[in-house]
Amino acid sequence: MIVRVVEEAFDPQAETAAFVSGRDDAGALASFVGYCRAATDGTEVSELRIDHYPGFTEREIARLAQDIHTRFGCLDLAVIHRVGKIRPGDAIVLVAALATHRGDAFEAVRILMDYLKTDAPLWKKESGPAGARWIEPRAEDHGRRRQAGKEVA
Amino acid sequence: MVRLVFLGKLGDAAPAELAEIALPGGVRTLSDLREWLGRTVPHLGQVLAATPTRLVLNQVVAHDMSAAVRDGDEVAFMPPMSGG
Numbered sequence: 192m193i194v195r196v197v198e199e200a201f202d203p204q205a206e207t208a209a210f211v212s213g214r215d216d217a218g219a220l221a222s223f224v225g226y227c228r229a230a231t232d233g234t235e236v237s238e239l240r241i242d243h244y245p246g247f248t249e250r251e252i253a254r255l256a257q258d259i260h261t262r263f264g265c266l267d268l269a270v271i272h273r274v275g276k277i278r279p280g281d282a283i284v285l286v287a288a289l290a291t292h293r294g295d296a297f298e299a300v301r302i303l304m305d306y307l308k309t310d311a312p313l314w315k316k317e318s319g320p321a322g323a324r325w326i327e328p329r330a331e332d333h334g335r336r337r338q339a340g341k342e343v344a
Numbered sequence: 345m346v347r348l349v350f351l352g353k354l355g356d357a358a359p360a361e362l363a364e365i366a367l368p369g370g371v372r373t374l375s376d377l378r379e380w381l382g383r384t385v386p387h388l389g390q391v392l393a394a395t396p397t398r399l400v401l402n403q404v405v406a407h408d409m410s411a412a413v414r415d416g417d418e419v420a421f422m423p424p425m426s427g428g
Contacts, residue, residue, distance in 0.1 A: 225428070244351055244420055247403050252428075272428055284428050307428035314352030315426035325353040326426045 192260060193269040194253040196243055201271055203285040210269045210287050217266050221296035222287035223304055229279035235319040239277040242314040248274075255306045263299040265290050270303070274313065305335045346377075346413060349400075349420035350388075357391040358421075367415050374399050375409040377419060398422045 193210065203224040211220055227239045252270055260268045269287040277283060286303050290296035308328065315326040346367050350358035362385070371380050378399070382389030399406045400420040401413070413419060 241426075242351055242355065244349060244400070244422070247400060247420070250403075304428075309427045310425070311428040312351075312422065312425055313428055314423065316352075325423075327424050328427050 192253070192256060192267060193271070194249060194256055195271045196249050196252070196274055197271060198273070198275040200281055201273065201285070203271075203282045206269070206271055206285055207287050210267070211289065214266070214289060217289035217291065219290050219293040219296040220287065221290075221293065221300045222285065223300050224282050225284040225304075227277045227279050227281050227283055231317060234317075234321050236279060236317045237320070238318045239279075239283075240316045240318070241274045241277065241283070242316070243274045244312055248312045251310070251312050252307070255310060256303060259299050259303045259306070263288070263290070263295045263302075265295060265299045268299065268303070270307070272307075272311070272313070305338070308335065345415065347418040349418065351420060352423045352426070354388070354391060354395065354397065354421050354423050357388045359385065359388075362388075367413065372412060373410050374401065374406055374413055374419065377413050378409070392421070395423045 207220070207222050211217070228236060230236055252272065256268050256270050259265070266289040269285065271285045273281065273283050284307065286300050286307070288296045288299035290299065316323055317326060345364050347364050348358070348362050350362070368380050371377050378392065382392065399409070400422060401411055402418055
C-alpha cells in the first residue's frame, strides 16, 4: 500500500503507471484524480493552500486506506495527497486500487474518496481576488460519508 | 517547554510565539491549557470558543480534557477538517 503526503507537484499518470508496473495478479485498476479548480461556485481561485499535521495526517490517511483495503479485498491501494500551496490545474489527490475484478476496484476508490473528503486531517484555504476563506466539508460530502459508512458496515 | 500546533483557521488566530511555550504555572491539564490560552490571547480564545475544536496530545486525539500536560508534550488544536 502506498500512502504519501507530498508538498511538491506530482504526476498522477506517472504515479499510476508505477503503481501497476510489474503486477500480473490484478484484473482491474480503478483510479481517481482530484484537481484544483480555477473557480469555486463562480468565485475565482488563484491559490489553494492545504495545511496538514505532519505525522498525524499521514497516519490517519493510512488508517482509512488500510480499512478500505481490508474491507474490499483489494490487491493494493495507493493514495497520494498534495499539501502546501497548490495552483489551479494541479493534481491534489490520487487514489488508485488494484483488484481481481472491476467491482471491488471501483468501490474501493469511490468509498476511500468519500472517507478522505470528510475524515482526512487536512485544512483548505482558498485565496483569490475576492479574499481568502477556510473551507469546511459540504453537507453533501457528509451525506456521502454516511452512505459510505453504511456500505462498509 | 510545550509545543503547540494550531491547524487551519486557528493557525491564523494564534501568534507565532505560541509554537513553543514554557508550561505556564497552574496549567496541569488540557482544560487548564485551553483556559490559559483564552486568558492570555483573548482573540484566540474567541476563535476557540466559536470553533468546534479537537485536541491532540502527543499525536493522539484526546477524549479527556483532564488529561495531564507535561513538559516536553505536544498539543495540537484541530478545527473541523476540510477533508481531502
